[in-house]
Amino acid sequence: DSGVTQTPKHLITATGQRVTLRCSPRSGDLSVYWYQQSLDQGLQFLIHYYNGEERAKGNILERFSAQQFPDLHSELNLSSLELGDSALYFCASSADSEINIQYFGAGTRLSVL
Amino acid sequence: AQSVTQPDIHITVSEGASLELRCNYSYGATPYLFWYVQSPGQGLQLLLKYFSGDTLVQGIKGFEAEFKRSQSSFNLRKPSVHWSDAAEYFCAVGARGYQKVTFGIGTKLQVIP
Numbered sequence: 001d002s003g004v005t006q007t008p009k010h011l012i013t014a015t016g017q018r019v020t021l022r023c024s025p026r027s028g029d030l031s032v033y034w035y036q037q038s039l040d041q042g043l044q045f046l047i048h049y050y051n052g053e054e055r056a057k058g059n060i061l062e063r064f065s066a067q068q069f070p071d072l073h074s075e076l077n078l079s080s081l082e083l084g085d086s087a088l089y090f091c092a093s094s095a096d097s098e099i100n101i102q103y104f105g106a107g108t109r110l111s112v113l
Numbered sequence: 114a115q116s117v118t119q120p121d122i123h124i125t126v127s128e129g130a131s132l133e134l135r136c137n138y139s140y141g142a143t144p145y146l147f148w149y150v151q152s153p154g155q156g157l158q159l160l161l162k163y164f165s166g167d168t169l170v171q172g173i174k175g176f177e178a179e180f181k182r183s184q185s186s187f188n189l190r191k192p193s194v195h196w197s198d199a200a201e202y203f204c205a206v207g208a209r210g211y212q213k214v215t216f217g218i219g220t221k222l223q224v225i226p
Contacts, residue, residue, distance in 0.1 A: 002156060035216075042218040043157075043203065056213050090156055100145065100207045100214055104156035 003027065006091050006105035014113055018079040021108045025072055025093030031055070032074040033094070033102060034066055038087040049074055081112045115140040115206050117217035125223040126194050134189040134220050136204030145207040146187040147214070148178055152200045160202075163187065174198070199224045 003026035013019055025032050034046040036059075045058035049068035060066075063081075068074040078085060088109050092102035116139040126132055138144055145164050149157040161172025168180040178189045187204060201221045207214040 002158070004156070043216045045213065045215070048213065058213075092157075101147070101159060101162060102157075102214060104149075104158070106154075106156045 002103040002105065004091060004093050004103050004105035006089075006108050008108060009106065010109050010111070012111045012113065013081060015081055015083060017081050017112075018077065019081065019110065021076040021078070021089050021091075021110075023074045023076070023091030023093075023105060025074070025091075026095075026103055029093035029095050029103070030072065031094045031100075032068055032072070033092040034060075034074070034076050035090040035092065036087050037090060037107070041087075043090075046076070078110070083112050086110055086112045115144070115208065115213075115215045117204050117206050117215055119202075119204055119217035119220050121220050122218070123221045123223065125225060128196050128224050128226055129193050132189075132191045132194045132198070132222070134202050134204075134222070136187045136189065136217060137185050138187060138204070138206040139185065140206055140208060142208065145209065145214075146178075146180060147205040147207070148172065148176070148187075148189050149203045149205060149216075150174075150200045151203065151219070157203060160189070194222075194224055196224045196226070198222060 005024040007022045030051045032049045036044045046060040048056040066076045088107045090107045092104045094102045118137045148160040163180045201219045203219045204217040
């Protein structure tokens with residue numbers, strides 16, 4: 001168990017809808033990262049938050065947004081969903097250090113029908 | 114920009130045989146290097162990491178990796194593969210003080226009896 005909790009484990013929804021994925025980092029970790037994993041794209045970095053502030057953006061679509069709350073949990077919001085958004089979404093957390101060891105949650109599997 | 118290449122998408126080995134998974138990285142300074150493993154339906158788990166010092170690093174589950182600066186490589190090895198090692202393996206590169214970690218596309222390992 002990595003200590004990173006993601007909910008829900010599975011999500012099935014329709015095109016055009018909006019969903020929210022939730023991540024609770026390991027106790028004490030200030031950084032949260034979001035990744036998308038699909039068969040054709042591999043593991044793609046989406047966004048990084050540190051102590052409530054956005055630190056880095058990767059290949060994140062404008063339809064997607066994220067935030068990190070004062071209790072350090074994070075949410076990834078996906079809107080106007082398309083079939084191609086079907087993927088595994090992972091959250092990872094790391095402590096505030098120069099050595100960036102990321103601990104991953106079990107992921108949320110999103111199916112857009 | 115940092116990048117990681119895992120040239121082998123799929124590898125099949127017999128149980129009990131030795132294993133080497135290749136990883137090449139591109140980064141201007143001394144990198145931080147990681148190997149993660151992802152079992153089916155699971156998140157990524159850290160196998161081992163290299164930051165500095167001894168270029169041969171030991172990890173969990175009997176894995177080791179060797180950092181070779183001259184070849185920009187960080188290959189993962191195991192002397193005798195077990196059926197439970199069947200999974201996807203990701204090499205990743207990071208940098209001191211910079212929070213982004215770049216993942217390779219992954220190598221799927223199949224273990225046959």
